[in-house]
Amino acid sequence: MEYAKEGDLHNLLQKRFADITWNKEKLIILWQISEGLETIHKANYIHGDFHSGNILFNFASPGYEPNYDEKHQWKIGDLGLSQHANNTSSNNEIYGVIPYIAPEIFKGSSFSKGTDIYCMGMIMWELTTGCKPFANVKHDIHLIYKILDGKRPKITEDTPECYANLMKSC
Secondary structure, X not given: OOOOOOOEHHHHHHHHHXXXXXXXXXXXXXXXXXHHHHHHHHOOEEOOOOOHHHEEEOOOXXXXXXXXXXXXXXXXXXXXXXXXXXXXXXXXXXXXXXXXXXXXXXXXOOOOHHHHHHHHHHHHHHHHHOOOOOOOXXXXXXXXXXXXXXXXXXXXXXXOHHHHHHHHHO
């Protein structure tokens, strides 16, 4: 088992957001996270609690500086709430971090590959801003109602159009 001593995506964004560029790093980070989620989905599982705190950076050795073009440095962790995709039984239990929970979960649907994809959109937004979605509001029932009404974080103007379109499709 590998240990991600350097922490998660959210912590990296807090420390080094200004140094992570669109030219290379952001797209490679997204690519590696996407590959990880694809691996989970191809095994016919869903994550069920997918957010930036569960995306871990794996440095190769002590003193190693991030080289974002190396493959498989970003790992998806905390699979404790994952389940087989065919497990469609819904016990109406909602778990996770509110901004990353897909609206259909709040309406009583089961977690699915699609709800993981919604989470991916929120992770993409965090990668564009360096902030967690809805960080400026209380994570309570009022935020849930806003999400159900279609509220999403505002996409920043410096976000490339193709990336913004992909994010919206999640």
